[in-house]
Amino acid sequence: METVECIVVGGGLAGLSAAYGLAAAGMEVMVLERGDYSGAKNVTGGRLYVKPIRGFYPELWDEAPFERPVARELVTMMGGGAHTTVEIASDRFLEGEPQSYTVVRAKLDQWLAEKVTEKGAMVVPNMKVDELLRKDGRVVGIKAGDDEIGAGVVVVAEGVLRLLSSAAGLAAEPQARHHALGYKEIIELPAGVIQDRWNLNEGEGAAQLFMGAVTRGMLGGGFLYTNKDSIAIGIGCMLSDLSQHGITPYQLLEGMKRHPMVKPLIAGAEMKEYAAHLIPEGGYKAVPKLYGDGWMMVGDSAGLVNGVHREGSNLAMTSGRLAAQTLIELKDRGAKFDARGLAAYKARLDDSYVMKDMKKYAEVPDFMHGNAHVLDAYPSLLNTAAREMLIVDGVDKRTKQGRILADVREKRSLLGLIGDAYRFWRAFR
């Protein structure tokens, strides 16, 4: 059996980040990617936060194929027969190096795979791994078709579905309550039209989130990101909610696209692609064991997503980097790639923003499952109140105030309001 020092299963952002670090340190790396090219199977909502990952591999980012740096952050709350949009703007979003960019994964991942190859790693496309080979409890390599390849260590970057690691007994199978379906359309619009519609300077981008009625009371939200000459528009929604509500994903998205706030923004745009992917949203409590004898797990397969802040790609790349660092250090010390040595990977993750943030929001997934109404009720209450006060129709303002309070009491009792606030604080503090 042919043997290499490190095999990385999956050429997405986590796997490529690990491979880049390993190859740069002179280690022997083989990346196995099932797609025709890196990114062929990968989907993101649309943005990458670069500040947390710029520190390592600093030489990488100047030529990265980003779409637009995000200059405008918009949050639109829908419901109650109205909608309210809040804009959060700051010079610091773009100051020095912009903090986030909209991205297109097929371009970004392919580019990163080229960079990894330049560092000396072998990136093999069209190679679907069928099995993680185990011997005496240790992962010793992989099987792909009739080929078996041995490895000193296997970095499992197989993505959210964990087909290989769950079959090998390294992790549990994904559960519906821990996963959201993210899906979107890419629609084409000229750069100038995008800049006019979102009030952007040339080359700058916007990120817009949609809360409330857009998901019809289900846990989730809508999103819209401006690329160079296209828009990504989509929805993320918990799988367990979708299956209970009986609404198809494409109907939900069509409803969002026809909303009076959204319709003029995307008017005249031509659809270019329709994509979907699962997102691990189980949070800290759903993170599986991340290492063992001869293996470590990174990125989506490790469940490393901060659902509250919608960060995933940066966590994936950070975990890949920390996995590489751990292996490089073990090799330098002449230590084995066994559970004892690889425990340093988990320690590094725990010490980084990745696990610190995930731990901070450990209670949020359970809270949200029991309290999805907060996403629906409060935007609707806000909008009804604003609408009532803005319509000047001869009804006196005290009467209007009474109507607003009645609406609040109808939707939430006083105790309910206090309970929501308390549970919200407990989950997010």
Place this chain on the structure above:
Amino acid sequence: MTATTLPAVNVEEKLFQNRYRVDADHAHIHIRDRATCGRCADKPCIVCCPAGCWRLEDGTVDVVVDGCLECGTCRVVCAPGNVEWDYPRGGYGILFKFG
């Protein structure tokens, strides 16, 4: 608002924009036991599949994998684990141009 107020959508028109390399003789999704689907009241596969691959044909659940986006939703929402699901062979299936 309820599902009934939402517009009907032809999801196939969306899938038509996508690029696929179809592996004609190797479907990557199979139903393990059709009787299990017959006993399933909710059929979440039909509701949740973003590509509309799962349908009810003459009262029987059926899956056509050609437009599959390889998200794995059907596998994860099937509580009895009745969906045999693997990725398509290397290089086949969806080829995202944007993703």
